[in-house]
Every structure is written in C-alpha cells, then in structure tokens.
Amino acid sequence: MRVGIVCPYSFDVPGGVQFHIRDLAEALIEQGHEVSVLAPADDDTPIPDYITSAGKAIPVRYNGSVARMTFGPRTAAKVRRWLKEGHFDVLHLHEPVTPSLSMLALWIARGPIVATFHTALLRSRALQVVHPLVRPSLEKIAARIAVSEDARRTLVEHMGGDAVVIPNGVYVDTFADARAVDRWTGTPDAPTIAFLGRLDEPRKGLPVLTDAVPEILRHVPGARVLVAGRGDEGRDAALARLGEHAASVEFLGSVSDAEKAELLSSVDLYIAPQTGGESFGIVLVEAMSAGACVVASDLGAFQRVLDDGKAGYVFRVGDSDDLARTVVEALRDPDERARRAGLATATVRQYDWSTVTAQVLTVYEMVLEATRALGGVEEDPSSRAQRRGWTEVTS
Template sequence: MPHRTYNIAMVSDFFFPQPGGVESHIYQLASKLIDRGHKVIVITHAYDDRKGVRYLTNGIKVFHVPFAVIYRSATFPTVFSFFPLFRNIIIRERIQIVHGHASLSTLCQEALLHARTMGLRTVFTDHSLFGFADAASILTNKLLKFTLSDVDHVICVSNTCKENTVLRAALDPLMVSVIPNAVVSENFKPLPRPDPNSLPFVQHPLPAHPLGPNDTLTIVVISRLFYNKGTDLLIAAIPRILENHPNTRFIIAGSGPKAIELEQMIEQNVLQDKVELLGPVRHENVRDVMVRGHVYLHPSLTEAFGTVIVEAASCGLYVVCTAVGGIPEVLPSHMTVFAKPEEDDLVAATGRAIAALRANKVRTEKFHDQVKAMYSWTNVAKRTERVYQGISGDVSEAEFYGFDVNHDPHWHATRGRNFSLIDRLKRYYGCGVWAGKLFCLCVIIDYLIFVFCEWYWPRDQIDFARDWPRKKFEGDDDD
C-alpha cells in the first residue's frame, strides 16, 4: 500500500516559546511527521509579541490566536468564540486530522469539540496525571470525559498515564494507545573528557578518574518550581543532603511561585556558596547546565513520564527520582535510584547515589548510547502515524485494534466514528445526569454556530493557503 500523507493540526495552549515537556513533544513530533511527508500546523495562543502566523524550523506553521491567558499558560475558556477562527484555519489549511495535547489546555478541549462538529478525525494526547478527590481534578476529569466521549483515539505517554486517563474519562482501554516521549540524544551528549593515555588534543567521552572523597560532586535540578514538581520536598531535603555530604553542591534551574521559598531557605541556612540558582533556562541551554553535574535530582510528586530525566541520563548523569506516576517506566534500574516522595527517603536515596558515584560503581559514560537506543522521535512519529492510519480507515480495524470488531456490536456503539448529530448526542448524554444534558446543549449550540458560519461565510469564499513543498518519504529503515 502506498504511503498516505495527512494534513494535521496540533492544538494546545502549551507551545514554544514557553519551555516544557508538552511544548517539546509537540515540536519534535510535528517535525518528524513532516519528515515523513505529512503537513503539520500548530495552533496555540499568542505569547507576548508573538502573534499571528509564525514559521519554525522544518516548515512548521504556527498560528498564535489572540486569547487571554488566565493561569499557567492556559487560556480563558470561551467554548464557542474560538469556533469561527478555528474553522477558517482548518479550511484554509485543508486539515484532515486535529490532534489535541494536554488535559489542562482550553484550546485543545475546544478544538476537539469543533473538529468533530466539522466532521474531522480527532486524536488526543494526555501528558499528565490527575487525582479524583480535589475540586480541580473533579472538574478537569468531568470536562475531559465530555471531550473524549467523541474522539477517535487517545494517546498516553506511559502505561500509568493510560490507566489514569481510562479511569478519569471512562474510556474503553482499546481506544487508548501508549506512545512514550523521546529525546533528541544528539542534543544531550555528555562532555568529552580527556583520556590520560592519549595525546592532549585527543578527547574521549570517558571520565579521567573516579570521583575521590574530597572532589566536589554537583547535583543538578531543572524543573518548574511548583508544588506538584516537589519543590517543597526539594527545599526540605537540600540542607540535609549538604550537611551529610559536605563536598557537594547544587545547581537549580527553573522558575515558578516556589522560587521565593527556595531563596529563603538558602538565606536562612547560609548556603549561597553551595546552591546556585540559575532561574529560567531555555531548552536549548538545558544540556549545558546538565553536563556541569554528576547527579540529577527529580523530586516530583506526580509525573506521567518525565522527559527531563531521559535528557539527564543521556547527558551521563546518575538520576535520583521519586517513584511516582510513570517515572518507574522511563529508565532502567542501573541508571536510577528511586525514592518515596518523602523527605527522609529522598535524602537517603541521594546519599546512595553519591556513594555509588564516589565508589565508581556506576558507569555513567555508557548512559548516552543506551538512551539513544531506547528513545527516538522517529519511532514516536511512526507509531503516531499508525494511529492516524487506524482512525482514517487506511488499515483494517482488525489489524489496528487487534481483534475482529465486527463480532462486537457494543464496540461500534461506543466509538467516536459516527459524525451524525444524533449519535454524538447519545454519546454525550451518557456523561452524567446533569452534565450529560449540559454537554448535549453545548454540542447543539456548537452545531448551530457551524451551520451559521457555513451560510454566512461559505467555504468557497475562503482561499486555500499555499503549502511548503512536502518532503519525499523514502520509506522506513530496517531498524
């Protein structure tokens, strides 16, 4: 079968120039899909003076729509006002598949609703874990159930994330695939170190000698300074770690509301010569920070995947991380020391990592090649492309889902493949006694807005945008 290409719109509030895991995921996935011959655009909100249409490397076209940001880069939910602009972009760019990212992205949730009203295929990627008890999680889960009741397929970045999303949105597990994040290993190489047995100008990525008991060991932390990232845990652990290991120092990069508390801890304990605060660091400079260290400390309280620990291991750092969410799935045990999300255990785990490095029991110089073999954005793009083929009918349902769906009539009743309004309302009506009725009302209003736009602003009056020349797909390599 010839390689079919698609026109894809990635939609999320979280994208460059803001740094972060979701932002990097969207950019790298879009770039690799373009390399495979697809057309990919990104729809996000305006960032400061970055408005309108911008082009990024590899011909990625980015639409920065003018919506107000209310919290942590998420836009104010308008539900319907985004639809006319979204419709115009979709028609101009001849989009076939809308791929939304992140549960907390308002643009993503609204775009998936509008895309289904327009009769487009939809995919959603979840990058986060949420609970079931607090008010914010309950509201988010209910909205996610509304959105995912009518999508074609869901992608999660880890098996733990899949279990969480299936429970939160009451999904059929067969509609959810696990495709992890990846890392551009070439951008996260360890520092080459001189080999004492070679000429002075010849360098090898091998340590010149193991860390001695009096050598300074550096611990690196790169994270947003928020509660869920374990900043409170970090603040409590740093003085104890430095007390137990005098020849140790910290380099901390990142920004957030917890930065003030971190600065106060440093002043109270007089640790200015032991803790270096860098503030926010651009993603292209992350590697330069990481290679200054020996240990990477990741005290997160919840994490669906944790791309930063893969980047750290690729740079040759020994990783100390909390065993929460999908983190235990990310790296093999010889690259990591796991801790419970508790102060005492985090201090003890960091101590074990320091002792192992000083005793030369860990060969961190081998980590880069091992990570390179484990994670590849090209592989992520291939697997995502397979999802697109499955929802578009380019591969058989039996092949895509792994069983003969014709023998399961209930499966057809619960899928998001039918675009008719009455079938969509049936799916939304099952979202709750009161919520189901509210969701149905939203869908009806959305459909009426769509009909009005089709009448007031006909498709034949909207010009098609000229595309970049598509890359010629040469086929998959044997690996």
C-alpha cells in the same frame, strides 16, 4: 500527509506539553509531512512559522500547576477558520477534555481525529465536572494516545475507553552529544547536582531538595547544587530555607534548550524531587540521554522510566531525609553510579523521536485507513469529507 495539531497551553511560558507538540511537529516536518499547529501565544511571543497563534491566554490553576489557556466564542471562531483553511488529513488534539483550544476543536471538527492525553491524576473533580460536556464529542475521536501508563489509567478511570501508550519523545543524540561545561562539571571532592523546573510550583519539589541539602553537605561538604528554572518567589523561599547553606546552591535562572543539554551533560547527578502530577518524566529521559545519573522520587511514572531503579536511583516521594541518603549513597560509589547511568543510556533509545514519530504515524495511518474503509457508509457531506481524508468544520 497534512496534519493539524492543537496545543491547549500557551507558548508564552512553555512546558512539557508544548515542547512535546513542538518536537513532534518538527519531527513530522523533517519526514516531509505538512504540519500546522494551533496554540495560544501573545503577539510578541516568538513562535515558529508552523504555529498559528490563537491569541492571548489567561492563567488557570490546573493539576497542581498554572496552565495558560484560551477559550470562548472568539477563540472558537479562530479554531473554525484554522480548520477550514487547513484541509487536514488528520487532526491531532492534545488534552481535549481540558477547556481549551483542543476542546473547541473537538466540538467543531469532523473527520479523522486523534487525541493525546498527558494528564495523570488519582482523582480529579475537574475531569468529573467536565466529562458530561465532552462525553458526546469523545465518540468523534478515532484513536487515543496516552503518554504513559499513568495517563492511560487516568483516561480509563475518569473518561472510559482506552488508549495506546506512546511515550513523550526526546532527541536523544542532541543530549548525548552536548558538551560538558567547565563551570558546571563536578570533581570527586566537589560533585555537582542539578535540578530543573519551575521554582514556584510546589509539585516540582524544590523544597524537598533544599531541605536535603544540609544533610548532603554534612557527608559531602564540597557538593554544589545547580538550580535552573523560572520563579523569583520560589528562589527567595528556597534561599530562606537554605539559610547558612545557601552558598552551596547556585540559581541559574531560565536556561535555553542548548544550555539545558550542556548542564545535564556536566553534572554528576540530576535530581527529580517532584511530589505528584507527573504522567511521564521527560526531563528524566533528557538527563539519562545526556549521561547524568538520575535520582528521582518514587512516583509510578518515574519508576517506570528508571526501570524500578535499575537505570537510576529512587527515593520516597516528599522525604528529604531519604533523598539526602540516596544522594550520598550515589556520590560515594562512582562505579555503581556509572553502571546505572550506562543502563540508562541504553534504555532511552526507546524514547528517541525517530521511534516515537513512527509510532504516532502508525496511529495516523490506521485512522485514515479506517476512515476510508467506512467512507461509503454514509452519503452526507461530512462522510464525503471523511472519504477525502481531511477534517471539515461543522456548520
């Protein structure tokens, strides 16, 4: 099968959506499918051979974060050329209602189209504004996927229609097999606690964690907090908040995928203090796969991943005191911590890419079968293209 995947966000500073698309593409390629990904990327950004760069992106504030996207007539021409050359059996768009490559591809393309929705928002003025622009094109989407129940609810409430829920994937064994690193491994007297995320992005919740550190250290004086992620401003602000307690917090900077797996395999607790805007919680699944016990804010998406706290611990979102209390409780009871981590290890298998890829392929096959069944209804050029099973560019 020839699959074209469109990524709305730049690979210059990759995040959850980009990693999801990268891993899905590689999982499909491993199974023998031909995959091409179109994504923004600067000329000097290293990208795999299966990714075609759509050019430089510009930063745009979106969903409490900064998304790097590209849009406009010149970008549309690149999308049109990529579609024409690809002759894809299925076109898979991610976040097609965001002004991006995906929206352009939705406007331009015909044929079997699948769309994945990642965003989870209670209210979105941006989605309300953009809905009239994309509403006619949404009818071209043959199947919709949401990465979580929260993302599905956002789609239903803001766009109408429904979607099948297929979660983000993780290579579970990659994290399960990662080796622990001595410098990150805790002891009963000096347990280690990890945080991963963009340090200058408030919704990732680093201030919630740093404000909890003094109370954690009051009960567990030897505890060490390991903070990984980009953002000099966020690091400086965190150091200022920590004051005299800064010596117990080590800022690791940006870590590679391999280092991330090793870090999560080494620590006693992984903390996910996000305050909102999370539709799934992929890093929770990565930590669970690595054997770390997770302590997460009680966002709906996180509670579902942690089976309402059975496979980890939850605390009140944004509440540093409750976070500190929960961390101390977990550190003081290693048997209970191990029990919940064990349940997590069993739970994460449902998120392994072997399972997730099979679910995505089932959607592709259903769309292609429906396209073939309807192929004889019309005799215009686009209908003939659909019967051939590939995505044709509109004139």
